[in-house]
Amino acid sequence: MENSKTTILRNRPQPNVTYPLKVIYCGHCTLPVEYCEYYPEYDRCKLWLQQNLPAEFEKLISISGGIDDENSEEKKRQKRGGKGMIKTKKKEGPKQICVSRATRGKKKSVTVVTGLNSFGIDLKIAAKFFGTKFACGSSVVGDDEIVIQGDVKDDLFEIIPEKWSEIDEDFIEDLGDLKR
Amino acid sequence: MFKKFDDKENISTVQQLKSSVQKGIRTKLVELYPLLEGYIDTILPKKENFRIVKCHEHIEILINSSGEQLFFRQREGQWLPCLKLLHKYPFFLPSEQVDKGAIKFVLSGANIMCPGLTSPGALLTSVDKGTTVAVMAEGKNHALAVGITLLSTDDIIKINKGVGIENCHYLNDGLWQMKPIK
Numbered sequence: 001m002e003n004s005k006t007t008i009l010r011n012r013p014q015p016n017v018t019y020p021l022k023v024i025y026c027g028h029c030t031l032p033v034e035y036c037e038y039y040p041e042y043d044r045c046k047l048w049l050q051q052n053l054p055a056e057f058e059k060l061i062s063i064s065g066g067i068d069d070e071n072s073e074e075k076k077r078q079k080r081g082g083k084g085m086i087k088t089k090k091k092e093g094p095k096q097i098c099v100s101r102a103t104r105g106k107k108k109s110v111t112v113v114t115g116l117n118s119f120g121i122d123l124k125i126a127a128k129f130f131g132t133k134f135a136c137g138s139s140v141v142g143d144d145e146i147v148i149q150g151d152v153k154d155d156l157f158e159i160i161p162e163k164w165s166e167i168d169e170d171f172i173e174d175l176g177d178l179k180r
Numbered sequence: 181m182f183k184k185f186d187d188k189e190n191i192s193t194v195q196q197l198k199s200s201v202q203k204g205i206r207t208k209l210v211e212l213y214p215l216l217e218g219y220i221d222t223i224l225p226k227k228e229n230f231r232i233v234k235c236h237e238h239i240e241i242l243i244n245s246s247g248e249q250l251f252f253r254q255r256e257g258q259w260l261p262c263l264k265l266l267h268k269y270p271f272f273l274p275s276e277q278v279d280k281g282a283i284k285f286v287l288s289g290a291n292i293m294c295p296g297l298t299s300p301g302a303l304l305t306s307v308d309k310g311t312t313v314a315v316m317a318e319g320k321n322h323a324l325a326v327g328i329t330l331l332s333t334d335d336i337i338k339i340n341k342g343v344g345i346e347n348c349h350y351l352n353d354g355l356w357q358m359k360p361i362k
């Protein structure tokens with residue numbers, strides 16, 4: 001067998017090391033930072049590192065290549081079954097914005113926006129903003145819903161991320177036409 | 181074990197332990213992991229009250245007074261360390277290293293297959309079947325999973341097919357994400 005790589009040594013506490021060790025965990029994905037490259041939102045991990053632990057960020061960048069390397073290596077080696085998908089952590093409540101269109105009367109329609117609250121956005125201010133932007137009526141309904149008079153659904157995908165940079169277009173879900 | 185675990189849904193009760201029971205667990209842990217002997221008082225201070233969180237599927241999690249998860253087990257099996265604890269005291273389990281290509285599979289909860297443990301990037305510590313091991317990875321310093329060997333390492337090398345280590349707890353699974361219990 002070519003693979004006789006068993007080492008006989010078991011682990012031992014290392015001399016000159018005090019335990020417990022302090023491991024640096026990523027503030028975004030919670031993994032030890034060396035595993036961030038496997039997290040689906042690696043870009044956000046990097047952003048967090050850059051802002052909070054610049055020294056670690058430098059280290060990571062200098063040894064990176066990481067996952068891309070590995071992919072090409074894998075092609076050479078062997079195909080492995082399965083998907084190997086790493087789940088992103090569950091959000092505190094669903095952090096998502098939903099937009100939909102609803103008909104009102106025969107010809108008129110309104111646009112409904114829900115979920116702005118989950119991003120900590122003041123709904124009153126948001127409603128006012130939409131009203132000015134589209135020059136139409138816009139009001140807060142319920143605890144996390146804004147109704148805009150008129151069909152502006154498609155415009156929202158551009159305008160929301162523009163106004164609130166923390167909301168990526170991917171966070172906005174198009175629910176299509178809804179009956180009210 | 182914790183692939184679909186959710187701390188809001190899967191916890192049944194949190195139980196305060198009698199001091200005699202605490203003592204029994206402490207003794208048991210040192211028996212299981214002799215290298216912990218000098219550190220057990222730091223991990224489970226005698227004066228502190230630790231608790232057991234009982235969860236669905238006969239899973240029990242041992243937590244300390246501040247609610248951090250320390251060890252877990254299923255169906256009265258052996259106690260396995262939680263990764264956050266193992267990261268603090270990485271020496272007390274034998275480590276088995278997978279190659280780089282296996283990392284993302286382990287992180288998605290897959291069991292560890294023999295070929296990932298025998299390829300050029302892998303490294304094995306010689307152990308018997310049924311041993312609790314730390315799963316390490318090529319080029320990384322910290323464990324990414326805790327598992328139990330389903331084959332001895334000799335057989336892992338010899339057979340080199342199928343599952344070699346059962347993946348019991350891995351980075352970012354439900355136990356990893358569990359919030360401290362007050």
Ligand SMILES: [Zn+2]
Nearest residue numbers: 026029036045
């Ligand atoms: Zn990260």
